[in-house]
Amino acid sequence: MRLTKQSLVIILLICLIALLFSGGMYLLRKPKFKGPIQADLKLNREAFLIGDEMIVTLTVLTKPGYTVEMPVISPPKGVELKRKEKKGPDKKWGIVHYEDRYCFMTFEPGKYQLPEIVVKYTTPEGEKKEWIVPGLTLVVESLLSEDAKDIRDLKPVENVSSNQLIYYLLAGLILLGMIGYLIFRHLKKKNDIEIVKETSLPAHEIAYQRLAELEASDLLEKGEIDRYFTILSEIVREYIENRFGAKAREMTTQEFLEQAIRKLELALEHQELLKKFLYQSDLVKYARHIPAYEEIEQAFKTARRFVDETRFVEEGGEEDV
Numbered sequence: 001m002r003l004t005k006q007s008l009v010i011i012l013l014i015c016l017i018a019l020l021f022s023g024g025m026y027l028l029r030k031p032k033f034k035g036p037i038q039a040d041l042k043l044n045r046e047a048f049l050i051g052d053e054m055i056v057t058l059t060v061l062t063k064p065g066y067t068v069e070m071p072v073i074s075p076p077k078g079v080e081l082k083r084k085e086k087k088g089p090d091k092k093w094g095i096v097h098y099e100d101r102y103c104f105m106t107f108e109p110g111k112y113q114l115p116e117i118v119v120k121y122t123t124p125e126g127e128k129k130e131w132i133v134p135g136l137t138l139v140v141e142s143l144l145s146e147d148a149k150d151i152r153d154l155k156p157v158e159n160v161s162s163n164q165l166i167y168y169l170l171a172g173l174i175l176l177g178m179i180g181y182l183i184f185r186h187l188k189k190k191n192d193i194e195i196v197k198e199t200s201l202p203a204h205e206i207a208y209q210r211l212a213e214l215e216a217s218d219l220l221e222k223g224e225i226d227r228y229f230t231i232l233s234e235i236v237r238e239y240i241e242n243r244f245g246a247k248a249r250e251m252t253t254q255e256f257l258e259q260a261i262r263k264l265e266l267a268l269e270h271q272e273l274l275k276k277f278l279y280q281s282d283l284v285k286y287a288r289h290i291p292a293y294e295e296i297e298q299a300f301k302t303a304r305r306f307v308d309e310t311r312f313v314e315e316g317g318e319e320d321v
Contacts, residue, residue, distance in 0.1 A: 014180040017173070036063045039119045039133045047139040050107045053082065054138055058117065060098040060131075064091065065124035068098050076112040079104045079138065109142040203242035204311035210235045211304060220296065226285055229299070233281040236274075236303050243310065253278045270310055277302045 037060070044055035060068050068089070075081045082105050088098040106112070117133040201209075214235065219228040237256075251259065257275055266274065280299055283289040291299070 010180055010184050014177060017176055036123070037061070037066060037068075037119075037121055037129075037131055039117070039131045041114070041117060041133045041136055043136055043138070047141060049141055049143055050109055051105065052140075054079075054104040054106075054140075056102045056104060056114065056136065058100045058102075058133070060119055060121075062096045062098075062121065064094070064096055066096070067122040068096075069120040070098055070100055071117050071119060073100070073102050073114065073117065075102075075104050076114060076138070078108050078110070079106045079112050104138065106138075106140055109140050112138040112140065114138065202312060203239050204307050206242060207235055207239040207307045210238070211300070211307075215300065225290065225296070226288075228296070229281045229284040232299060232303055233278065233285070236277065236306065239307055243312065253282055266310070270306065273302060273306050273309075277306065 039058070039060045042057050042059070044057075045052070048054050056073060058070070058073065060070065062068055070086075082103040084103070085101040086099075087101075088096070090097045114136045116135045119131040119133060120128065121131065122128050210231075214228070214231055217228075219225075219231075240256075257271075257278065277299060280291075280295070280302075284291060
């Protein structure tokens with residue numbers, strides 16, 4: 001399939017967008033890390049109502065070769081630990097990730113203090129060190145507080161996680177790809193009849209040479225009838241490309257016949273001749289029809305006749321087709 005300049009531009013544009021998305025996802029996903037170790041304690045919300053799940057996440061990043069002893073975070077007095085999730089160590093972007101996630105809950109309003117966390121680690125040289133993580137304050141409000149106005153407020157929208165962000169970006173990329181494909185298809189249909197490069201020989205002479213080669217071949221003796229009709233069909237389509245400037249070999253039979261009627265301005269007689277020949281070729285190539293010898297001979301003569309009656313005549317210009 002030949003690609004037009006517009007199609008190449010669209011493909012390059014889609015590749016560029018995909019590259020930008022990939023780079024953006026990489027930058028968004030890659031943590032800001034200066035090393036050799038970094039620890040952080042975060043809450044999923046700034047304030048909570050009684051009965052809310054309070055998610056406390058301890059994240060530790062290190063360079064490879066460091067050993068980390070993740071501390072245990074105990075709930076403050078009056079707060080209950082509902083569950084704990086542990087991840088890591090996982091290595092990404094040359095950084096080792098540790099993550100412990102705690103889910104706390106309480107039904108008593110107030111402020112609850114999480115003390116500072118001490119993360120112990122060992123360097124590749126065997127030296128033991130500590131990293132101090134500042135503590136956090138859990139602010140829990142009553143459902144009947146003045147701020148709640150006797151009705152529990154909707155929870156604020158939580159930040160989109162990095163995994164969710166990847167899904168959104170991939171969905172956007174797929175959407176852009178679909179749009180690019182539709183544009184490509186539109187331009188392809190719009191330009192399916194266009195001028196092709198001129199050959200050194202006239203179109204009919206090339207067709208005559210190839211018809212003679214096919215006639216002299218032993219495909220029929222070998223029983224390769226479908227191959228015979230495939231080549232015969234290619235000869236006619238190649239002739240039409242060279243003679244009329246139509247990309248016939250890139251179209252289905254139905255598409256090409258529609259183009260022939262609409263744009264090639266073939267005479268009705270030649271349209272019917274071409275239609276009969278192409279449909280007969282398709283029967284053999286795709287429907288596994290086994291034609292009789294007379295049908296094969298007639299198909300060859302039809303192809304030859306089509307070239308004879310539509311060829312370009314230099315002495316008197318083009319014949320009326």
